[in-house]
Amino acid sequence: MTTTRDTSAIAEQTASADDPGTAASRSTDAPRTVERGGSPSNPAAVHGIVGGSLALRRVVRLVESVAPTDAAVLIRGETGTGKELIAGLIHALSARRGRPFVNDLPLDLQPKLLRVLEEQEFERVGSAHTIRSDVRVIAATNRPLEELVEAGEFRADLYYRLNVFPIDLPPLRERPEDIPLLVRHFVAHHARSLGRRIESIPPDVMERLVRHPWPGNVRELQHAIHRAVILSRGAGLQLPPLDAGVRIARAPAPPAETFDDAAREHILEVLRDTNGVVAGPRGAAARLGLKRTTLMSKMEKLGIGPGHVTTARAQRSVAQSAPSIAL
Numbered sequence: 001m002t003t004t005r006d007t008s009a010i011a012e013q014t015a016s017a018d019d020p021g022t023a024a025s026r027s028t029d030a031p032r033t034v035e036r037g038g039s040p041s042n043p044a045a046v047h048g049i050v051g052g053s054l055a056l057r058r059v060v061r062l063v064e065s066v067a068p069t070d071a072a073v074l075i076r077g078e079t080g081t082g083k084e085l086i087a088g089l090i091h092a093l094s095a096r097r098g099r100p101f102v103n104d105l106p107l108d109l110q111p112k113l114l115r116v117l118e119e120q121e122f123e124r125v126g127s128a129h130t131i132r133s134d135v136r137v138i139a140a141t142n143r144p145l146e147e148l149v150e151a152g153e154f155r156a157d158l159y160y161r162l163n164v165f166p167i168d169l170p171p172l173r174e175r176p177e178d179i180p181l182l183v184r185h186f187v188a189h190h191a192r193s194l195g196r197r198i199e200s201i202p203p204d205v206m207e208r209l210v211r212h213p214w215p216g217n218v219r220e221l222q223h224a225i226h227r228a229v230i231l232s233r234g235a236g237l238q239l240p241p242l243d244a245g246v247r248i249a250r251a252p253a254p255p256a257e258t259f260d261d262a263a264r265e266h267i268l269e270v271l272r273d274t275n276g277v278v279a280g281p282r283g284a285a286a287r288l289g290l291k292r293t294t295l296m297s298k299m300e301k302l303g304i305g306p307g308h309v310t311t312a313r314a315q316r317s318v319a320q321s322a323p324s325i326a327l
Helices: 054-066 083-092 107-119 145-151 156-162 176-194 203-211 217-231 259-273 284-288 292-301 306-321
Strands: 007-013 073-076 121-123 130-132 135-141 165-168
Touching: 054 083, 054 165, 073 083, 083 135, 107 121, 107 135, 107 156, 135 156, 145 156, 176 203, 176 217, 259 284, 259 292, 284 292
Parallel strands: 073 135, 073 165
Antiparallel strands: 007 135, 121 130
16 A cells, blocks of 8 residues: 555445456466566556566466455555555456546544445535445555554454455565566666666676565665666666665654553554544544543543643654654
């Protein structure tokens, strides 16, 4: 899910009656290399999904099976595994392919999304007129939703609405046989866009690329190849150091010892995110999917008072003003 949030939802509007569906193409176990610019009869190629590994072919088969239906799809995978590409492929193979494809739904709209899914209706902001809706939701996340549900950060009813047909994307380290294909694909793409001529990839360079763990997955690999093409002099690809990335993040909180400790830490974390606001559409109660009175009762039980809310607000302000580096 591609987004500025850890979890996003992608909704497809209904297709008209004269917009026939596209039957999913029959897949086989034969290795398939799909690259941008490939055969138009292969939708995966058009969407830039590159690879021939068994793990990737299994994902494509699942996409081909679910795309013609209206079932909700939950795409799960680490950052940089290509969740947006898979979502786009599902849309392209669906009967709604000629209709709008809406991306990036913020987490604070969870209750409203649930109502749309359950009641298939909504009202525009400032209007009392109810509009009937017919949407298909494709959600993508790099976070463990099951754990978030248990912690009270993600609504359980919404989770079960979304988790009708899960698709798990493998990290790049679990399909290393795809790395040479991806490398050649990205080298050709960036060399063409930069007006460079890269005619060869030395064996030692390819070996380094295959052996690298790629915690950022395909996106990290693409950026590394982009830098390499920019810095290469001559016809051979020259690879700069792969461990140049720097990331400074907030130190994780100490592990909770009991369930109440975990619940308390979680509520305080949400209060930091909402700048200490409890009520309202963007307050902590709405984020947690709770009534304001229910949250206040939980806070009282867990010993979270006004002083803690003030502290959470101050910590949030400090965190927002602190510099960060992400390369």
